Amino acid sequence: MAKYITEINKQGNIAVDDTILVKDYPATAGSKMLENFVPLFSAEAVERVVAAGYTLSGKTAVGEFGLDLYGETSTSDICAAATLVADGEVRAALNVDLNGAPRRAAAIKGVTFVKPTYGTVSRYGVIAAACSGEQIGVTAKDADTAAEILTVIAGHDAKDGTSLKQDKYEYNTDISAKGMKIALVKELYDAADDEVKAKIDSAAAAYKKAGATVEEISVLGLSEIKTAWTILMSAETTNNLSRFDGVKYGYRTEKYKNIDELYVGSRSEAFGFLTKATIIYGSDVLSKGRYEVCYDKALKIRRKAVETLTELFAKFDALLMPAYSKADFEAYDVTDAFNKVYEESLFTAPASITGMPAVVTKGVQLVGNYFADGKLLALAKVLEKEEA
Amino acid sequence: MKYELVIGLETHVELATDSKLFCSCGGHAAANEPNDCVCPACSGMPGMLPVTNKHAIELAVKAGLMLNCKINQYTTFDKKSYYYPDLPAAYQITQWFHPICVEGTVEVGDRKIGIKQIHIEEDAGKLVHDDATNTSLVDYNRTSVPLIEIVSKPDFRSADEVITYLKKLKAALQFAGISECEEGAMRCDVNISVRPEGTDKLGVRSEIKNMSSFAEIKDAIEFEKVRHVDAIERRTEMLVQETRRWDEVKRRTFPMRNKETAADYRYFPDPNLMPIVIDDAWLEEIKASMPATAEEKGQKYVDMGIATKEAAVLASDAKLCSVFDAVVAQGREPKSVASWILTECMSRMRYLGIETLNIDPAKLSRIIELVDAGEITRAAGKKVLAAVFESDVDVDKYCDEQGFNAKVDEGAVLAAVKAAMEANAAAVADFKSGKEKAFGAIFGACMKELKGNGDPALIRELLNKELSK
Secondary structure: OOOEEEEEEOOOEEEEEEOOOEEEOOOOOOOOHOOOOOOOOOOOHHHHHHOOOOEEOOOOOHOOOOOOOOOOOOOHOHHHHHHHHHHHOOOEEEEEEEEOOHHHHHHHOOOEEEOOOOEEEOOOOEEEEEEEEEEEEEEEEOOHHHHHHHHHHOOOOOEEEEEOOOOOOOOOOOOOOOOEEEEEHHHHHHHHEEEEEEEHHHHHHHHHOOOOOEEEEOOEEEEEEEHHHHHHHHHOOOOOOOOOOOOOOOOOOOOOOOOHHHHHHHHHHHHOOOHHHHHHHHHHHHOOOOOOOHHHHHHHHHHHHHHHHHHHHHHOOOEEOOOOOOOOOOOHHHHHHHHHHHOOOOOOOOHHHHHHEEEOOOOEEEEEEOHHHHHHHHHHHHHHHHOO | EEEEEEEEEEEEEEEEOOOOOOOOOOOOOOOOOOOOOOOOOOOOOOOOOOOOOHHHHHHHHHHHHHHHOEOOOOOOEEEOOOOOOOOOOOEEEEEEOOOOOOEEEEEEEEEEEEEEEEEEEEEEOOOEEEEOOOEEEOOOOOOOOOEEEEEOOOOOOOHHHHHHHHHHHHHHHHOOOOOOOOOOOOOEEEEEEEEEOOOOOOOOEEEEEEOHHHHHHHHHHHHHHHHHHHHHHHHHHOOOOOEEEEEOOOOOEEEEEOOOOOOOOOOOOOOOOOOOOOHHHHHHHHHHOOOOHHHHHHHHHHOOOOOOHHHHHOOOOHHHHHHHHHHHHHHOOOOHHHHHHHHHHHHHHHHHHHOOOOOOOOHHOOOOHHHHHHOOOHHHHHHHHHHHHOOOHHHHHHHHHHHHOOOOHHHHHHHHHHHHHHHOOOHHHHHHHHOOOOHHHHHHHHHHHHOOOOOOHHHHHHHHHHHHH
């Protein structure tokens, strides 16, 4: 498999995933729908890394619109950016974390990924699917490198209405773990396979050795959070993807006699199964009579999730949890892709639905309170040093 | 049985902002060619994010204040989804859950019309069908231009009330600089039903979509009333709740093509736009920037000594007001200015077929000054005004060229009287034989002789004297 979907510069040191726009280079978001789409402008994060003196190497593969966690997309595709980083081909990669795919990829490949606090990195120039949760994050070989790139891309951008007002963020990765309180989330630990459990065990041991406490806790409502995020994500994705109708740009069917056939034909031929399933699910949860019991309820669960986690962070510095259940799925029929992704998002949904930061390193995931990105990176560094 | 009309209106007007609702493109008024005023945001390209135009929020709040609404200090933008080629992102950003203004009222005659809500939304583009190639072309210049939709309660009981309301609304919106309300830019959906007088239950409703001409709205309402009453009384048809359009040629309404399934717009809050909080300080700032309403303005004119009816006509039109205010500010007497605008200017406008007064107030002021000071006669003043309307002449220069001068001495008037009598000997003879009507012809000849100059009273006096000799 080619390392890049589109190569930009052989000497480049930053890879960018294909849902992030780079002016004049195709941006497919992993979809046949956008196979001929060339953007007129670059994402703000891309502008910032280039302005800081980094060079773009190329565009990496993603699951269609970033929805896939590990369903219909091949492992090599979903791990494309993490593989380049692991192989030392680039210094870092920018990846959109919509449903946790880059977290999963980093965990599998043993590299570091930071999904920053929602609103700290501009989403301008991201091919949007689920605006309320997606964030550009950084895949790098270690926490220090991730922090270096995150410092460059984070900060207010007037072109994004959800961008927070702070101009600059600093991430101190040298905070001592001594005295820190870490909570190990029992329900998620139990849901993972032995290989993943072993990684969590060794992380817990490393923290204890570094002078932190590790306490096993129960978090209620994780299953509801998973469902609520799937509802919100699907609804927003349905809406954002409706612009891809074959009229203005992107794929257009050859078989149409009127506008309705143009819409139906283009979308039927160009979208993959998981995207279609997401669109159908997302249309349903927003429809008349279903909104109150699905979408609106999911918004309430989101608020409840923020409350629950905020309360936990009054007592703990970080939550320690797996980033995925197991490295590989057994074979299954493609029509089950949506359900597989839904089940797997149990591990990634808490940070996605709340917009709280998450850092993956050494195969484990740390979730922290808003703006605890630096603290999480510092905790990640403890594990990296332990194993080095 | 007698029936009464029950009408509710949804009125869309374009806000007078410099740029679109969520991007910095100029309004479509600035466009020359199709798709001139379009950027990746308003054409629905992926990767773009909306950023709210603050001025649009302020103008919507102003509209709410004018219509006595409660301003929702927490207001949100929501997405409304449907597929149509003139809607590039396949959703329209509107306000569904928390509209910016609610619960207002407007006085129409002696009745109060309730305003259910005012919400902000973006306009769609325009489709043009090209018969030559049998293709549809799309123009996104209008896409995302900010609109407000003013939703009334079903409180209207006649077409006249509807028209009075629309005229009042238009004047008020122009006054406050909320909307320019250009021809056709005020678009109405008219919801109509009828019911027996004295009953409360609402009848079957039809909605006539997208009307802009007041005269057509009136005719459409009258047509629908007859259609509804006929359907009930004479069973000419089965009334169903439906959307109809008005055919201006056939002078009747027609049902619009029925969609196979009812539309489900799948509204939800736009996660890209944070809720807008209009705090007390901001609200006070907007209140402080409100201009006088048409009523307040009318009252001010009455206080200046203008008759109530004339004051109301002046106050109903933003342009008349601005010319009036400017001329009065130059020191002219208000009553005189009102008379010149309402009689002479409006007569010129009717003659030339213009709808809005467009005159340099300094020129009008100079004409009035010359007439009021007796420098030229009113008749001459009217001629100057006509010349200003037609070719924007310089007032003083034109008076000189035409020899307008009211201060003609008695000798010159007498000479003109004699000349006119000589040239109209027959009329003089008629007059002397008792036909008093002939006086007018001779008087007119004198005026002509004097080129409209001279004091009419003096001319009359001298002419009488000469004729009785």
